Amino acid sequence: MRRRVLYIPGYDPMPPRRYRELFRREGAAQAAISGYALAPLKRRDETGFGWGAMTVTEGERAEAEFEVLVWSDIVAGSMGRSIAATYGQLVRTAWAYIGSGALWRLMRLRRGPVLAALYPIVVLLAQALSAVLAGAVAGWLTAGLASWWLGLPVAAAVAVLVLRQWRRLDGRIFAYYLMHDYAFTAQNGGAYPPALDERIAEFSGRVAEVSAQGWDEVLVIGHSSGAYIAVSVLAGLAREGRLAANVSLLTLGHVVPMASFLPRADALRRDLHNLAAAGMPWVDVTAPGDACSFALCDPVAVSRCVPEGGGGPLVISAAFTHTLSPEKQRALRGRWFRLHFQYLCAFDRPGLHDYFQITAGPQRLAERFATRGHSPGRIARPANRWSHP
Template sequence: MSAAPAQTVRRRRVFYIPGYDPFHPRRYRELYRREGAEQARISGYGLRLLPGQGGRGWSVVSEQDGMETRTEFEVLTWSDIVRASMGGSVAATYAQMVRTAWVYVTTGALFRLMRLRRGPILAALYPVVALLVQALVALAAGLAVFALLPGVVGLIGLAVTVILVLNGFRRHDRRFFAYYLMHDYAFTARWRGAYPPDLDARLAEFGDRIAAAAEQDWDEVLLIGHSSGAHLAVSVLARLLQQGRLPPGAKVSLLTLGQAMPMVTYLPEARALRADLARMGAQERIFWLDVTAPGDACAFALCDPVAVSGLVPTGAAPLVISAAFRKTLSPERWRALRRRFFRLHFQYLCAFDRPDAYDYFRITAGPRRLPERFAEARPSRSRITRSANRFTAT
């Protein structure tokens, strides 16, 4: 019987960058509390949460493989920027829809992205279709009122009914996610892939937090980016490397989950992100693990974000692996979740019935650093490296 691997982490600092999400960090704390307890029950290890400082984080004490590890979590928030971008009327959202479609069609990005993965493109088209269907339903209701009322009264009734129905759809968007997803795609399209100034400044603040942690005596500083937060995490670390702000020997690792980076890098003004990806793909100081799953329709599953963006890496980053939902979830859970696309996009942060190489709670609270945990891992055999990107300037 082989001996248990040596403990390399007793104190870990985790920074988590969420995706396009308007919610308070406590949402992620409660998700970690609930799902961590379930994973600990399934896998047979100990895991408990303690209060964090400042309301943006939490502490985790975990005993795995007979070794105790303490992890300090901090959520790097940009939810205020998200909320500001989600404002506006129903009419403004429909105007966003037209502008976003125009950008992705006229740049050719929409058609080129379909050569990589059709799933995330269909997911991107969903809010467009949903909003058009809602408009047709509202118009049909308005025409029904118009048919019942004479003359000018009927016209007024038509207009009022359309407005009321559209506002009703918007109030119940937590059921449809049409407005939410439309705002998400419009946020990127508005700047044609460039970082808006307020977000660029926020990335600099994130970099300050991570650089300060890298100077301290942590056994591992782990940066996690989920969904849209994945490419933000890449940019933060790439810029720290460029600026020489990570001390020699700093034990910094990167984990990206459910990334959709081509949705940005295939746009003409995404020069900064492409430059950051090229830098991260060429370096070997920071171990970078990229995890997606073909069952996640919102992610560009198993697409190497450096290679598919038309950039030529010279290092080993990233290591692209699959969370393999069909294998790691029980048949019952897979059947329950397979059509809940938004929920599946968050499965990377949740418990697995049959955890394999990827286990969020062993990675974030276990006794081994990310590069050591995946030292023997190989890229997924289904990894996609071909590029259809016409915009490769950095």
């Protein structure tokens, strides 16, 4: 088995090497737990950034070459905002979801990711309130010691200093990071910005190029926000008749409704409909323990994009409560970002979802999940106000 993996990250400004290091570290742990061999392998195709891997599972050897489809530059460009600009994003993003009615419809699906979306709004407002209160106290004290005309600039200066200090602490709080994330999705009412549209077209071309190179399987993986980007990448190929039979799709921890429920996300809803109609192998893995994803929500069905005759992904639960030991669950409690990346990591009580067997093992995606049906908790009720064009 020779597989090519094209990985599309979520909203992440970090360089792609973090995914190589994560794969090597967690893959070694999973191989030791599950009893198969996993070793690095030199890539034959060195286009872009990636790595190679080889597995031996019950005497059967398989090889894989990985490539990260990078859009971190677009992410980083969207994050370079001043404090004032970030609060402007807060107002526009809140209105995008509340004014369109999307927020209430999303709440009916899963409260976890909606609360995660409200987190940066609440935290940033609390930070602003603390800055105003600190400034008011400093101004009042200054006015009492000197005069009111000196108190006002002191109050303003203290408020600004407090806000800047909160900004410096965001590496621990993540309020600004999450605000930029949701603002990026909500800009233009859910329509893709031109830079992302162009990158999606580039990714489509890369998938078409790779799929013509004779690989046994070309596995496209989209994690988090990368899931809906992967959908658009492959749907474009399907419409053009260039989606090869050796291409499969794995989506992990998706947040598709955060985009598809917005009023101007017509392109994404069209892509969900078209890709579902194409009938390609597509497995979607989420977990109720991941509060940052729309766990077990069929992204096609809940977005009202199911084609006539049906279609869409096989919806599978990673079932953290069963695939992670109680000790591991305790260690990860409250670490929401780490849980959102668990799909790419080792499980100490592994089930059918083994990221390293799926990406570097001897079975194609469709073969591995051939006997599985949807997980019992699958949510497929159409909750979107808008349908596909």
